[in-house]
Amino acid sequence: MFRIRMALPKGKSISYHYTDILHDALVNAWICAGAAPEDVTGYQAKPWNFAALGWRRDQENRVHTLIVSTPDPDLSEYMKTVKSSDAAYARTATGESVNFSDAEIIADPDPIGPGQNALGVLMLSPLAISRKDKKSPRWHVNLKEADLSAAINFRLSKIAERAVKLEIQADALYLRANPRHDVLIQVKGGPEGRRAFVIGMKAPLVLQGNENDLRLAWYAGIGEKTRNGFGCIGLAEKGVGR
Numbered sequence: 292m293f294r295i296r297m298a299l300p301k302g303k304s305i306s307y308h309y310t311d312i313l314h315d316a317l318v319n320a321w322i323c324a325g326a327a328p329e330d331v332t333g334y335q336a337k338p339w340n341f342a343a344l345g346w347r348r349d350q351e352n353r354v355h356t357l358i359v360s361t362p363d364p365d366l367s368e369y370m371k372t373v374k375s376s377d378a379a380y381a382r383t384a385t386g387e388s389v390n391f392s393d394a395e396i397i398a399d400p401d402p403i404g405p406g407q408n409a410l411g412v413l414m415l416s417p418l419a420i421s422r423k424d425k426k427s428p429r430w431h432v433n434l435k436e437a438d439l440s441a442a443i444n445f446r447l448s449k450i451a452e453r454a455v456k457l458e459i460q461a462d463a464l465y466l467r468a469n470p471r472h473d474v475l476i477q478v479k480g481g482p483e484g485r486r487a488f489v490i491g492m493k494a495p496l497v498l499q500g501n502e503n504d505l506r507l508a509w510y511a512g513i514g515e516k517t518r519n520g521f522g523c524i525g526l527a528e529k530g531v532g533r
Contacts, residue, residue, distance in 0.1 A: 292510040293367035294360035294399040297375055297391055304345055304353040305389050309486075310520040311479045313343055316380040316389050317359060323377035324369040332518070337363040338450045340512030342416035342523035357391065358399065358415060358523055362450065362510040385480065402526055403506045410498045410505050411527035417474045417491020418514045419521040430490035432473035434461040439496075443513045447504070450511050457500035457508060465494050478519055489516055495527050 299305065307313060321331040321339075330337050339361035345354035357378070361367055375396055381388035403410070420431045420442045431437040439459040447455040466472065472494045479487040491514075498508055512522035 292362045292364075292401070292506065293370045294358070294510060295370060295373070296397045296399055297357040297359065297378060297394045298397060299355050299391065299394050303393060304355040305391070307343075307352050307354060307389055308385075308387060309477050309479050310343065312380055312382060312387055312389055313341070313354065313357065314519055315382075316378045316391065317341060317357070319380055320373045320375075320377040321366070321369060324373045326366060326369045330366065336518060337361070337366050338511045338517065339363065339366055340416075340517035340523050341520055342525075343520060344415065357394075358525070360399070360510050360512065360523065362507055401506065401509070403502055403509060405502065407502055407505060408499060410509070412496050412498060412524040413527050414491075414493045414496070414523070415525040416512075416521050416523040417476060417489075417493050418496075419489050419491045419516045420514050428490055430473075431492065432490055433470075434466060434472065434492050434494055437492075443508070446515065447507055447511060447513070451507055455500075455504050455507065457498050457504050459499075459513075460497050462495040462497070469494070476520070478516075489519070489521065491516075491521050496524075 318332050322328055329335055342358045343354040344356040361370060375394040376392040378391040420437050421429055422431055440457060443459055444455045444457055472492055474491050474493055475488055476491055477486050477488045498505055509524060513524060514522040
């Protein structure tokens with residue numbers, strides 16, 4: 292298990308339109324570090340997740356830090372040798388490009404102590420949970436209507452190949468003050484102006500469970516679409532940070 296921050300110098304940021312170009316830049320870095328393409332992208336890829344820290348203003352997205360994490364032992368070894376200069380990608384169809392060559396790579400410490408059974412977190416990238424009732428929209432837009440524990444444990448159990456039994460609760464006061472906490476993320480652009488998007492949710496959460504399950508959630512991310520920039524968690528006590 293390993294997690295890093297890829298942070299640009301203070302005052303610097305990178306513009307991007309859709310999160311898929313950040314995903315592709317990270318895939319390029321993984322492959323340059325020695326990972327097989329099928330291990331980091333595609334249906335059979337191993338688990339990893341990321342968050343883009345930054346802001347959106349005047350229809351423009353900007354990122355100053357990427358947080359990248361994996362619970363997989365093989366990908367963890369590759370991540371230890373990842374170079375920021377390889378976290379780059381150019382899309383010829385649109386002329387868009389991103390390049391994190393100036394970024395400093397910093398290892399993110401494991402926050403789970405021996406015997407710890409609870410963790411207060413923020414969503415550094417939105418939590419995506421799809422609806423099982425096939426109603427529209429496809430994605431849950433309210434944490435109160437989703438069975439958080441069941442949805443999150445289902446995916447983590449598949450990753451761990453064992454039963455994961457976390458109890459997840461959203462901060463009730465936050466939800467009362469922020470009944471609308473859904474975020475529409477445009478993940479990909481297409482021909483004729485078509486765009487693919489995912490609706491995620493952001494709110495403080497409390498995760499309760501055993502030490503191993505908490506650690507898995509920290510490194511694997513929670514919810515769906517984690518390799519596409521969803522479900523990355525951070526410590527609530529530290530805030531989003533830079």
